[in-house]
Amino acid sequence: MKKLNIGNIDLNLFVVFEAIYRERSITRAASLLSLSQPAVSHALARLRDRLDDVLFVRRGHDMVPTPRARELIGPVREALHGLQGCLAGMGGFEPAQARRTFVLGLRSGLEAYILPQLMQVVTREAPGVDVQTLSVSRRDLPSTLLAGRLDLAIDVQLPVDSRIGQQHLMDAPLSLVMRADHPLAAKQVLTLGDYLGARHVLVSSRRRGPGLEDFGLAQAGHHRTIALRCQHHQSAMATLTTTDLLLTLPRMLALQQPPPGLVVRELPLALPPLSLYLYWHQEHSADPALAWLRSRMPVMPRR
Template sequence: MHISKIDLNLFIVLEAIYTEGSITRASQKMNLTQPAISHALKRLRDLFDDPLFERQGNVMTPTPLARSIIEPVRRALRGLEVTLTGAARFDAASSERGFSLAMRDVLEANVLPPLMAGIAREAPLATLNTLQVSRKELASELAAGTLDAAIDVLLPLPNEVRRMQLAGDQTVVLVRRGHPLIKRGKLPLETYLALEHVQTSSRRRGPGLEDVELSRQGLQRRIRLRCQHYFAACRVVSQTDLALTMPDRLARIVNQQFGNQILPLPLTMPSLDVYLYWHANVDNDPANTWLRARVAAAMQAVA
């Protein structure tokens, strides 16, 4: 069937139902009535000769065919959107655009203050939404345009996802002031291994980068506490004899109210490099180019 005979709005409905998992939420997202969404879904089913979605409780579960076509559909829709956006000049001063930026929570305290200062200065009507996205879903979210960009460590992503190195960081160790094992502010490796440690991770299990490096040397430290957030870990350190290993720049922000000692990690570790990611289909999008420049400037400000 020739594309001229197909209503391209149907594919917008397809993507909305797939993303929202619900006809009700898709109708709210598109500001259409539920009967209109249901009618569009019927036309899609006739077009593909496939149910596309099957109801399981309150969720519309995609069929194998729907799963196989969603990424090409998202790329095509994103390409059209970029073409239309690029045809018009992006005026930051008057734009009311909302941007979505994925980043880990450990980066927010560093990046957001200078980033929002730059956005407020140049685009006072624009908004920013930061969120955490599964690394497995990062490429598809960027391709679909549900994310404008992402900040993360070096990741094995497809060639269609562009990247630019932003900054590096060092790893440090925090212990409370007056810690009985720390003499004259020195932390030799044997003392580091004798300490009990806090490990901060959003994962349920698994080693940290420092544990991987220790393992390579046939060494191991004792993890006494595993928690989710560095703020909580810093507070624990200030009231116990536990030690915390974390990125330097974040440590200097989070630790301000606790006054823990910040000591060099007595272990050779690679720099914690941070990268900016975006999809090739927005390489020349004026709005995305502007956002990337603001992110790069913010990272430079905290380097």
């Protein structure tokens, strides 16, 4: 392997490297960087020569990173974020003139609530800013933030170390959804017996384990029957239209344009709300662009 010296490498090559890694495409990387495709290809060729590694292998329509590229991406992103934060801090952040892409760690169930409100503000205040979302497992979320693959993330309260900043974003009360002609729908007030006697849908990305509402039920000495475990709220609500299953979910999602034929009811017992937190890498706390974005996040669910 060649002996490298940072003084002999054009640091812009790493900007191109990160864009190709993110987009898995030279064409999309060129568009992201506002460069021509030949310019990006030339930059990649130069970096391949400097690092003595092909870095990406074409597989179908994708540019797949080599082991060496996967080894490099974390430190490269960390360095680029640090430099970007330093420069941003020197020049401030002007949303109206900004040209930047923010990457958010956001679960699919929250996208329908967070993104419409967030993008309304971003489009009005910072029309040159783009937003991308990634779904990251809770186990990997801290390491993904530290590696620079995410700018911000929204999730439930997680055990994170001091390198991860966090801020309470909102508490979302839980509600119950069922089809309009469900045997229980005629009741405006359900009993605990009604709830526990029914069969339920649990939305979870995990293969096993209780949901948030099940922890609350267990603390009160109750247990419900899970008939279906699926990954997305939209799938769960679509299933409600053809079954007698019940779905417990945050009220803000229950009211987010559910499929026709469904009704929302109050839970017959008090369960803890879904508490959502905003997470970021502490080293980027001084970045005024990220401070602006954090301040524009929705903080209260709509009633």
